[in-house]
Every structure is written in structure tokens, then in C-alpha cells.
Amino acid sequence: MGAHETYASIAEHAIREMILSGQLLPGARINEVELSVAFEISRGPLREALQRLIGDGLVVVQKHRGAFVKIFDEAELEDLYSLRIGLELWAIQEAARKADDAQLAVLTEMLSSTRAILEDDGGEYPRDLDFHRQLVSLAAAPSLVEAHESVLRRIQLARTMSSRLPARAREAVEEHQQVVGALLDGRMDVAITHLEAHLRASLSSARSSLHRPLG
Numbered sequence: 001m002g003a004h005e006t007y008a009s010i011a012e013h014a015i016r017e018m019i020l021s022g023q024l025l026p027g028a029r030i031n032e033v034e035l036s037v038a039f040e041i042s043r044g045p046l047r048e049a050l051q052r053l054i055g056d057g058l059v060v061v062q063k064h065r066g067a068f069v070k071i072f073d074e075a076e077l078e079d080l081y082s083l084r085i086g087l088e089l090w091a092i093q094e095a096a097r098k099a100d101d102a103q104l105a106v107l108t109e110m111l112s113s114t115r116a117i118l119e120d121d122g123g124e125y126p127r128d129l130d131f132h133r134q135l136v137s138l139a140a141a142p143s144l145v146e147a148h149e150s151v152l153r154r155i156q157l158a159r160t161m162s163s164r165l166p167a168r169a170r171e172a173v174e175e176h177q178q179v180v181g182a183l184l185d186g187r188m189d190v191a192i193t194h195l196e197a198h199l200r201a202s203l204s205s206a207r208s209s210l211h212r213p214l215g
Contacts, residue, residue: 007045012052014039019058019069020156030059030067057154072157074207080155081203085196087148088132092179092195094139096188103138107180110134115173125169131176155206168205175201 015035018024036046050067053059060070072080095104110131117126136148175198182191 007041008048011039011041011046011049015049015053016058024069026069026071026157028069070157074210077206077210078203080151081199084151084155085199087144087151088136088195088199089192091136091139091144092183092191093188094141095135096183098140099138104184107134111173111176111180118169118173125172
């Protein structure tokens with residue numbers, strides 16, 4: 001990997017984290033001059049990083065104005081969630097077929113850790129304990145994981161806002177627990193029903209966040 005590629009990758013990771021953490025809010029202008037100074041890189045690698053983020057659907061370019069963090073409307077969000085629901089319902093069936101008891105137990109351990117964090121600080125759902133990514137990984141299907149990750153990157157802009165609501169974060173943990181309980185009991189129809197209901201509740205929360213003042 002050459003220096004240009006290395007700097008572009010570093011900038012891509014940093015800007016993505018700024019977007020998904022809410023440091024750069026939807027609609028915010030991405031100042032190339034400020035970022036190139038902050039990252040101590042030239043504009044070339046920075047623009048390469050932005051092109052990748054455009055490809056991921058996190059950044060858009062407005063002619064004669066520059067690059068901005070993507071703002072999703074309700075129709076786009078609903079399309080993304082429809083795709084997400086299809087992917088995750090397939091994933092849970094594959095996980096039930098392929099994962100052993102020890103792998104499934106990781107989901108329970110993750111929920112226990114998440115619940116403890118939420119009880120301690122009452123804040124947002126911890127991003128590093130992503131139940132859905134873990135569930136999809138148990139399907140052991142690389143193409144599924146890749147497609148799911150692409151969808152989540154775009155959804156997460158709206159989800160970042162809704163996940164900051166303590167009540168919704170706690171509800172999500174309990175909904176996850178219902179999914180895992182049914183999965184461990186071998187009640188696949190019930191697990192699928194709970195997972196779809198949870199994702200539709202997540203869509204409703206994310207849709208509401210689109211109309212919530214930013215900042």
C-alpha cells in the first residue's frame with residue numbers, strides 16, 4: 001500500500017467515524033481545507049477518502065458547493081429498512097442452521113453487557129456491541145455480511161440519532177432478548193416474528209429522528 005492509499009484510508013476511517021458518531025451531522029458541509037490541516041495530509045488523499053464515502057452513501061456532492069453529509073428522506077430510509085429486514089430474516093435462519101450453542105451464547109453475553117452499560121449511564125446504545133452485526137456474522141456468509149454492512153452504513157446516520165434516546169435503547173435490548181430467547185429454544189417462527197417486529201420499531205424510531213432538530 002502506497003503513502004497516498006494509506007493516507008486516504010486513514011482519512012476515510014476518520015471521517016466515517018465523525019459522521020456515524022454524530023460529530024458531523026446530516027447536512028453538514030465537509031470542509032476539505034480544515035480536514036487536510038487536521039489530518040496533516042494533502043487534498044489528494046482526502047478527496048479519495050471522500051469519493052469512497054460517496055460510494056458508501058454517507059456523503060453527497062452539491063455542484064459548486066462541495067461535499068456534505070447525506071440527509072435521508074423517509075422514502076429512502078424505508079427502502080433501506082426493507083432491504084435490511086430481508087437480509088436479517090435470511091441471516092437468522094442461516095445462523096440457526098450453522099451456529100453452534102457456543103456461538104449463539106455470544107448473543108446472550110452481548111446483551112448482558114449492553115444492559116449493564118445502559119443501566120450504568122442511561123445513555124445511548126453502545127455502538128461497539130452491535131447485536132445485528134453479530135447475528136448476521138453467525139450466518140457465515142461473507143456476501144451477506146458485506147451487503148448488510150453496506151445497508152447499515154447508510155441507515156446509521158438516522159439510527160445514531162434515535163439510539164441516543166435512553167428509552168428506545170432499553171426497549172431495543174429487550175426486543176433483542178426476545179429474538180435470542182426464541183432462537184435458543186428452536187422456535188424459529190417466533191424468532192423471525194420478533195426480529196421483524198423489532199426492525200419495524202427501529203424504522204419507526206429512525207423515521208421520527210429525521211424530523212428531530214439536529215445539534
